[in-house]
Amino acid sequence: MLNSFVFGRRSTLNISFALGLSVIVVFGILPAVAVLVISFTDVRALPYLPVDWVGIENYLSFFSAAHLGYNVNALWNTLVFAFAVTIFQNVIALLLAVLLNQRLRGRTFYRAVVFLPTILGVTVIGLIWSLVFNPSAGPAATVWSWVGANSAFFGDPGMALGLVIFVQIWAGLGIAVVIYLAGLQAISPDLYEISGVDGATAWQKLRWITYPLLAPSITANMLLCIVGSLQSYQLIYVLTGPNNPATQVLSLAIFTSGFGGSSSGGAVQSQGYAAAISMVQFVMVTVISITVLVYLRKREQVL
Amino acid sequence: MTAQLTRPLEGALRGSGGAPAGRRRRPVSLGTVVQYLPVAVIMLVYLFPLAFLLNTALKSNAEFFANPVGIAHTFAFGNFPTAWEKGNFGAYMLNSVLYTLVAAFLGTVCSLLLGFPVSRGYLRHTRLWYGLFVAMLFLPNTLVTQFQLLLRLNLYDTQLGYILIMAAGVGVGPLLVSGYVKSIPRELDEAAALDGVGYWRFVFLFLPPMIKPVLTTVFLLQAIGVWNDIILPTILLPDQAKFPATLGLFAFQGTYSSEWSLLAAATIIVAGPLLVAYVFLQRYLVASVVGSAVKG
Numbered sequence: 001m002l003n004s005f006v007f008g009r010r011s012t013l014n015i016s017f018a019l020g021l022s023v024i025v026v027f028g029i030l031p032a033v034a035v036l037v038i039s040f041t042d043v044r045a046l047p048y049l050p051v052d053w054v055g056i057e058n059y060l061s062f063f064s065a066a067h068l069g070y071n072v073n074a075l076w077n078t079l080v081f082a083f084a085v086t087i088f089q090n091v092i093a094l095l096l097a098v099l100l101n102q103r104l105r106g107r108t109f110y111r112a113v114v115f116l117p118t119i120l121g122v123t124v125i126g127l128i129w130s131l132v133f134n135p136s137a138g139p140a141a142t143v144w145s146w147v148g149a150n151s152a153f154f155g156d157p158g159m160a161l162g163l164v165i166f167v168q169i170w171a172g173l174g175i176a177v178v179i180y181l182a183g184l185q186a187i188s189p190d191l192y193e194i195s196g197v198d199g200a201t202a203w204q205k206l207r208w209i210t211y212p213l214l215a216p217s218i219t220a221n222m223l224l225c226i227v228g229s230l231q232s233y234q235l236i237y238v239l240t241g242p243n244n245p246a247t248q249v250l251s252l253a254i255f256t257s258g259f260g261g262s263s264s265g266g267a268v269q270s271q272g273y274a275a276a277i278s279m280v281q282f283v284m285v286t287v288i289s290i291t292v293l294v295y296l297r298k299r300e301q302v303l
Numbered sequence: 304m305t306a307q308l309t310r311p312l313e314g315a316l317r318g319s320g321g322a323p324a325g326r327r328r329r330p331v332s333l334g335t336v337v338q339y340l341p342v343a344v345i346m347l348v349y350l351f352p353l354a355f356l357l358n359t360a361l362k363s364n365a366e367f368f369a370n371p372v373g374i375a376h377t378f379a380f381g382n383f384p385t386a387w388e389k390g391n392f393g394a395y396m397l398n399s400v401l402y403t404l405v406a407a408f409l410g411t412v413c414s415l416l417l418g419f420p421v422s423r424g425y426l427r428h429t430r431l432w433y434g435l436f437v438a439m440l441f442l443p444n445t446l447v448t449q450f451q452l453l454l455r456l457n458l459y460d461t462q463l464g465y466i467l468i469m470a471a472g473v474g475v476g477p478l479l480v481s482g483y484v485k486s487i488p489r490e491l492d493e494a495a496a497l498d499g500v501g502y503w504r505f506v507f508l509f510l511p512p513m514i515k516p517v518l519t520t521v522f523l524l525q526a527i528g529v530w531n532d533i534i535l536p537t538i539l540l541p542d543q544a545k546f547p548a549t550l551g552l553f554a555f556q557g558t559y560s561s562e563w564s565l566l567a568a569a570t571i572i573v574a575g576p577l578l579v580a581y582v583f584l585q586r587y588l589v590a591s592v593v594g595s596a597v598k599g
Contacts, residue, residue, distance in 0.1 A: 023471055274446070
């Protein structure tokens with residue numbers, strides 16, 4: 001429906017709308033659509049080389065024997081990373097939010113501390129944890145030495161992914177906690193009062209009042225976390241580099257195949273292949289997030 | 304926002320305090336331990352690394368290698384000026400501030416210019432525009448194409464190009480603005496128009512004070528994203544003089560990878576202004592994230 005425009009001539013409206021739209025379309029939406037287009041080409045990082053259509057060659061290449069092992073590893077790491085981050089971050093954040101929703105001394109301070117990493121930035125976070133997990137002389141190495149063990153931590157292929165997951169949760173917990181806190185504060189206190197009169201225990205209140213009424217917050221948080229962690233790479237890049245098999249995820253594979261990471265020269269590589277990985281990742285994120293959304297919405301109605 | 308939130312919270316506490324209140328009044332009950340112990344553990348996990356960072360920054364390199372985990376006793380404050388000088392952090396911080404402020408400002412203006420008229424129904428195809436706003440939340444990874452775009456527009460390795468790319472990442476902005484504008488009565492538009500106020504004057508001067516909370520939210524959300532970005536500047540800004548602080552610190556780490564006390568001092572130089580800003584901005588930041596998640 002079109003409401004009557006009260007400000008006289010429409011040209012002012014149209015000009016400013018077009019201005020705002022053009023920034024977003026040219027620098028945001030056009031590149032997103034172009035990913036699909038250039039995934040069928042052999043476009044390179046130099047502007048004056050000819051660009052050829054190669055059909056689905058980049059996609060065949062993704063599943064070819066030469067790349068399959070590498071890509072399956074990246075895909076598997078992405079799924080493990082996203083699954084672990086989503087589950088642990090939400091469980092810990094939910095419990096912490098319930099705790100912080102009680103009458104605790106210094107509650108605001110605790111919340112502020114947990115939220116702090118959000119503004120520190122990935123490099124600061126990466127450096128702090130590299131320092132703690134410094135294999136030759138960090139506090140973690142000291143604790144390990146007490147039990148006579150030693151480890152390369154981020155350099156240990158068996159441990160790197162777990163540690164990266166831990167740091168990601170450390171960094172992202174604050175946002176999840178404040179979202180859950182907001183959800184908790186929206187629950188009517190009368191419900192707790194009535195159930196208290198009826199003799200409900202603390203656990204029963206948590207299970208039968210808090211948990212179902214918090215369902216919309218859980219859905220929002222889970223979805224944010226899944227979409228975010230399936231595409232996240234900034235922290236992994238800082239902690240273990242762009243091309244470490246132990247922590248390779250799809251987003252970093254896009255970065256590495258498009259721009260060569262830090263090791264090999266990226267100028268001659270085909271970026272069409274990187275765009276094809278983007279599309280594979282996009283399809284995966286869409287399918288997973290829609291599945292989870294449908295499941296969580298259904299569960300909200302059952303509760 | 305925080306003030307509004309705490310009121311129902313106090314109510315909730317008083318309400319739920321009925322049954323367990325008797326238990327809680329005892330000096331140190333099991334319940335208190337169960338409450339405070341996990342919080343204490345979490346605080347340790349968050350504050351220990353920061354304390355250790357500060358401790359490391361105060362050691363001379365020799366002391367760090369002699370006793371990496373012990374408490375600093377050399378108090379080598381010289382690490383800070385050395386790191387500042389070698390790392391060129393003043394320039395990087397200025398770059399970061401420039402990118403963050405300009406990109407987040409442009410993005411907020413775009414969100415306003417798009418969100419307001421669509422919410423009011425001043426344009427045809429309202430549902431199409433809403434569809435576009437939602438679609439902007441689910442886009443594929445555009446590293447390659449954004450790089451190609453700037454390359455072909457001759458904006459590669461320019462601050463303007465990077466800022467425009469970051470400004471376009473408005474995310475939930477237009478949706479948040481259009482949602483909030485619904486709470487502003489349309490009669491205000493009509494009254495202003497009757498007084499001869501033009502559209503631009505209304506949108507840029509009259510509207511912003513009325514929808515300040517949502518504009519703050521949109522601005523801060525986008526600012527956090529720009530501030531934390533490291534991959535896009537790696538690709539789009541190869542010239543070291545244009546590095547933001549994230550990338551500058553990362554490059555510094557690459558150069559001085561074994562001088563941990565210097566690295567720690569550099570990290571504190573970058574994190575320090577943020578901590579100070581955080582003390583003042585914390586309330587708004589928290590409120591912003593909550594506002595966006597509930598809508599999104």
